[in-house]
Amino acid sequence: MTAPASRTDIAPSRLVRRLILGIVGFLFAIPILAMIEFTLRNGLAGGYTVAHWTGLFDPANASRYQVVYTGLINSLVLAVVTVAIVILILLPTMVLVQLKFPALRRVLEFICIIPITVPAIVLVVGLAPIYSVVAKIFGSSVWTLAFAYGITVLPYAYRTIQSNLGAIDANTLSEAARSLGASWMAVFLRVLIPNLRRGIMAASFISVAVVLGEFTIASLLSRQNLQTAILLMSQSDPYVAVIIALLALAFVFVLLLLIGRIGTAGKSQRRKNGNRS
């Protein structure tokens, strides 16, 4: 005999759920809607117009929006270099620690969580002298900022890769490959990387999202990226600034939705495999 559903079912009723999500969702939608409404305003003349949106794609305005384009391109370059740092420096280290130095796993985890405790606004104070040296070696082009961003994304990248790495039993895989005569390089490139694809992709996406939203370090080290450009643009043409902010928001939302898809696809696939075995 089972107890009545109401006593074991701790989930809220459908009505309560809809009420909570409806009210909170509505309140959170207001600022976004206000931004959209703002981009459609016809300045001081009153009324509404789509001119601000169409003007964005008008080549005649290209020089006016130069700041934003430069910022966008800088941010994309930074995103690429940051992802490269994650894949070329963090990923091999995590694999190495997993396979060879299990005792160091706690240490690595601790290091990767530190950037949460040391906020960007604090880090930037100490980065200034570092970057005066970096500028002497690599010049002052914008991509060098990615060194700092690699640190900022460390907690997120670590977490996504680790959840994948912990789930695939990397040690057995590499031992199997080694005993079949694969070199360490082959183990890494042809056995582990394909198995870690999901984690690597999620880590890359989240890094891109974080880099595109970064403002603090770029602003205080006087570099141009998307966010500093938007803020600069808002002083001359607030409509365009808000439009770009909305587009960036939508882009990152889609990016993170994709991460969710990747994650659940992995889980359902694993579940299927589990049933089969």
Add this chain to the structure above:
Amino acid sequence: MTMASAPSDASGDAGVLPRRHPRSGPAIIRRQKRGLAYLGLTPFAFYVLLFLALPTVFAMATGFFDNAGKFTFGNIAAIFDPVILNTFFASFWVSALTAVVGALVGALVCYALLGTRPDGPLRQMIESASSVLAQFGGVMLAFAFIATIGVQGLVTVWLQTLFHFNIYAGGVWLYTVPGLILPYIYFQVPLMVITFLPALEGLKPQWAEANATLGGGLGTYWVRIAAPVLAPAFFGSLLLLFANAFSAYATAAALISQGSQIVPLQIRAALVSETVLGRSNMAGALALGMIVVMIVVMTAYSLLQSRTTRWQR
């Protein structure tokens, strides 16, 4: 404000202990190979040393030196100047208030999500939206709230025309510290959803069944079982939210262009003009103050977190 919490499941897979590679071959070769493997750790170690450890040490150390490079406690003492203490106080109350409101509303949203399918479209939408809003705020949030409750904002004008209610009757507060409250709550609630949801998911249905079998109702379940189990996770998330607001810079920088009412803005002023209270290297002292607060908060957080994971196995 990018903080969406690495922690919640970072130690979730701690149970999977990696198996040792079987030992074989002469000891010397093994030692050499191990040496080679250590070499593989150097790029990361070097990178972290250069761009995380050194900047952190620099940030804290500069506070102890004056412009001429002489050791001084002057900057540290200056933290206790009433002006600076006030900014710390303002940072504290804004962070605490938005953390509490964010935690309560966020927990309510998590509760509403109980019983929905984890891989269903509703959950995916809400989780992605939460990640975006928790991590991507910054400058965008300032714009959003200027468009909403700015002097000509949508809600401001709407309240004025419909109810003849002027939210700025006592002066425009959006560009001061109280103006930070609503934008901060806007990124605190989503962060709470991300960090607290796994804990709420960890509630085992067996507990509810045991409660019902022993004659308990929903009330006893939530008060006697769920509340004690969830308390560490809730207060841990609350601390994370506090740390998140305390270290947030971008929204405040975009919104408040005049004055330095909170600590991150005080650091900006110190970096840009180098003369807060007429002292150089004040940024270092302020950074040190922030780190001390963050370390206290994050240590308490990780202690609570380790209590939380006990129930998530």
